[in-house]
Amino acid sequence: xxxDRKKAYEEYKSTGIKTKYPTPAKYKEEYPxxxxxxxxxxxxxQLNLEKALVHTxxxxxxxxxxxxxxxxxxxQLQA
Numbered sequence: 001x002x003x004d005r006k007k008a009y010e011e012y013k014s015t016g017i018k019t020k021y022p023t024p025a026k027y028k029e030e031y032p033x034x035x036x037x038x039x040x041x042x043x044x045x046q047l048n049l050e051k052a053l054v055h056t057x058x059x060x061x062x063x064x065x066x067x068x069x070x071x072x073x074x075x076q077l078q079a
Contacts, residue, residue: 001027001049021046 001021008019024042028034034042 001046005049005053 004022008021011017011019024034024039024046027042028037028039
């Protein structure tokens, strides 16, 4: 899930087009072992990832490395 968000962010930076994120069902097709996991658990994981990115972007001070700007731009991408 995080990898998909990173790819969407990179695509947004280069094209300016926002990407919708895949549903948990897509991950079950791509990773067969996830069929054993409840869909609600995967959906909650996706929500927790969203909250973590938002929380990190709000509390991380801007640094010279620019790592916090990644999370800020990811947050804006989802808006």
